């Protein structure tokens with residue numbers, strides 16, 4: 361828009377303060393604040409933070425514009441400081457700007473990591489991890505109901521799934537007390553905490569010069585530690601090439617095309633899997649189980665469906681999942697009400713474009729409020745109720761209405777893996793145990809958050825099928 365005066369930006373709230381812009385409007389959780397703002401400003405509005413313009417979109421029609429006609433223009437990511445440290449100087453898949461590097465990584469990971477062939481190859485790991493969780497729960501609950509905490513079990517399961525696929529190692533859970541596992545867990549904990557904090561210096565460059573709160577120094581220190589850990593894993597696999605893990609596959613590719621499959625690229629892929637593929641899936645499992653504990657009749661319906669298909673002599677496996685529509689609908693309904701990434705990931709306009717009739721200048725950050733669309737009464741009947749049945753009636757739901765994995769070329773490539781691991785874990789817990797809440801009160805799934813306030817606890821009692829399978833001679 362050659363003349364700034366002529367452009368028509370999406371509406372914004374008043375007042376905007378000098379320098380700070382709309383910063384004072386922001387309250388956590390952001391998706392809820394944005395939702396409240398959109399009630400007055402409409403389905404597209406803009407905010408200014410320091411030097412940056414941000415546009416927030418919260419209607420299916422404008423989402424469609426974002427990811428069809430403008431998909432290419434919006435395929436960029438803003439260059440936040442975390443991308444430099446956690447994203448290997450903007451070369452990893454999540455933070456890489458749209459261009460040749462991103463295209464090559466996306467092609468590579470589609471084939472080497474996310475293809476059905478690769479997912480099938482690592483299926484035994486997922487089955488094994490779920491069985492381990494069942495066995496541990498069984499220890500306490502084979503005679504009577506026992507109180508169990510689930511958040512940490514889901515976290516251990518999803519992390520071990522990824523670390524076993526990547527490097528053939530388990531680092532999480534009560535048995536993993538060796539030094540390497542402890543070190544890795546501590547490191548992950550620290551990096552997750554720092555990565556989850558939004559950094560004002562991304563919007564106010566002056567704060568970066570003075571390294572406000574030492575944020576960047578901390579990031580640099582942690583990412584160096586993480587890098588040396590991951591390099592250690594790669595070196596280990598280069599010394600012993602007998603494995604069949606993702607690192608081994610990538611090292612084989614490195615031998616034939618060393619200029620692209622560098623160690624940095626491999627480490628970036630590992631980081632992306634650890635960050636993209638763990639908390640998202642475990643939070644979904646926790647929300648789904650919480651909702652089922654609050655709605656025992658849905659849990660019974662899902663169990664009847666599983667018993668009917670799988671019978672009472674074997675455990676559910678991944679190939680059963682596509683034949684269990686009610687279980688699938690429970691997962692969809694969980695994604696609808698509790699999307700783990702309520703604002704997806706930020707996009708950045710690489711050129712001027714138009715959305716909803718407004719001008720969007722090059723460099724604008726575009727955020728999609730999926731959470732608000734998922735709860736919009738114009739889109740969904742009785743939007744706040746947990747009703748998996750709505751998908752039976754609705755048939756195919758449009759991708760602009762239910763978009764937990766985003767849409768368009770930057771949408772999540774891990775959705776197949778996520779659906780498998782969430783489906784298998786939930787299906788197994790439903791099949792193998794009776795469940796009750798710990799008391800009469802409902803599990804607190806407070807509006808606006810993507811995880812219950814407190815780590816989920818429930819009471820479970822093993823069912824005959826688990827007893828039969830675990831006590832059968834091998």
Ligand code: HEM
Pocket residue numbers: 453454455466632633634636637638640641644699700701704705706764765766767769770771772773774775777778
């Ligand atoms: C319940 C599970 C998951 C949810 C809800 C989820 C959600 C998302 C969302 C919303 C995005 C951003 C889309 C956008 O830019 O608009 C994304 C991107 C991404 N996700 Fe996931 N994700 C999940 C699991 C996974 C898993 C298991 C992996 C890999 C192991 C993964 C890897 C990625 C990567 C690499 C990207 C960046 C893609 C790109 O920028 O080209 N995700 N995910």
